[in-house]
Amino acid sequence: MRHFDQELEQLKVMLLEMASLVESAITNSVNSVVQKDKLLAESVLEKEATVNQMEVDIDDFAIKLLALQQPMAVDLRLIAAGLKINTDLERMGDLAVNIAERAIELYQEPVIKPMVDIPHIAALVQSMVQKALDSFVNKDVELAKSVLASDDAVDDLRTASFHELISYMERTKHNIPQAVSLLSIVRNLERIADHATNIAEDVIFYVKGIDVRHHAEVRE
């Protein structure tokens, strides 16, 4: 294996290590909401600095590879996709932190009916994240396309949750603060799903050299 191939593998490993932390952050942040676990939520906040530092390190390493190796074709596409995936992972980490902060606001509040939808949405979003990352590891374009196809389902669930929460707020005005926090959690989950679709698009670009962003027909 060439030295440059080893460095490309190292870039992938760095991304996957960061992805593992981010996936854990998402899982723990959702669980901290559902289980009203303040300590679990705080653990998500504590790990944010590590995720942020990994983003800096990965960017630095990728830029170094571009400058020193002048990569072409699939190697260039891997590094370009890696830079974008890096940004998406960091944003997903931020969104997990936002969810954890809402969990801390809510942990002493009673459970309200719309909260039961959160695990359902979260499960779909976490599945999208996992598939997007698996598609990167395995260079699986079909799996990446399946992530793109799932985005509409998350958007539909987000819309339904929003309607339910707004209706709930109209009926039970004393629970508005709690309902607003839940709105924020649903919105953050939907944005995590958007970043998962970004990663899937980057995988398709990496493997096939085709830019499918904003092309709705690929999702059909």
Added chain:
Amino acid sequence: MKSEAPWLAQKAIVESDKATAAEINGSPKLQASGLDFFYGNNQALHGISLRIPALKTTAFIGPSGCGKSTFLRTFNRMNETLRHARMQGEVLLDGENILEMEVSQLRLRVGMVFQRSNPFPKSVFDNVAYGPRVNGTRRKSDLEEVVETSLQRAALWDEVKDHLHKSALELSGGQQQRLCIARAMAVDPEVLLLDEPCSALDPIATAKIEELLFQIRNSCTLVIVTHNMQQAARVADFTGFFLLGKLIEYDTTKTIFERPKIQATEDYITGRFG
């Protein structure tokens, strides 16, 4: 209010990329069809067919011995100077078979610059004026004009304008190569063939030659052989990858270096072989 100019410039670059992709199928300046080439019994080129668009830069890349220089030299019949060399197939310049042209007329239209600069043992002025003189230009003022224009086009005028009667052999390597380009440009060729023009030059001189190629590309069809893939990526609109005497892939430079269609091309440009 932000200026729109940077976005418009970017849009122009994107539109230019789309335009060059269409030109590869348009009316070519040079065209090879089913070209085979032999050095004695050794077949160096196998069935080469491609179209070189006018007023664009086309690069040939490939490992040593792949036939790219041999192919380049067919365009001005330089291979005829070699014993036991023979060609089968067709090479057209503006649709006309080059074998049916008078060779000196062909070489007026298709100039060449070689890997090692080869200035004549004459003054800078006489090097550039040589071609026009041979072709009948006699008036001193006309020669002075063509020499100045050619040296300016070769980005060498400012460095030699006060030393035009100095021996060309006293110039630096990079200056000599630019002088050779000026000499080739002095007869206003339609095509300029460049066979690894920078391989003997340092990075600064190479950058000057590449900048020069950018300056003249709109007035001359350029065909360049290079073993420096980054150079091909920088200067060429179209790139052809050769291997073992065959044309493996030929496309826009953007496609070749971002997402080549043939695995052998990708393996070569990523350094996995060659």
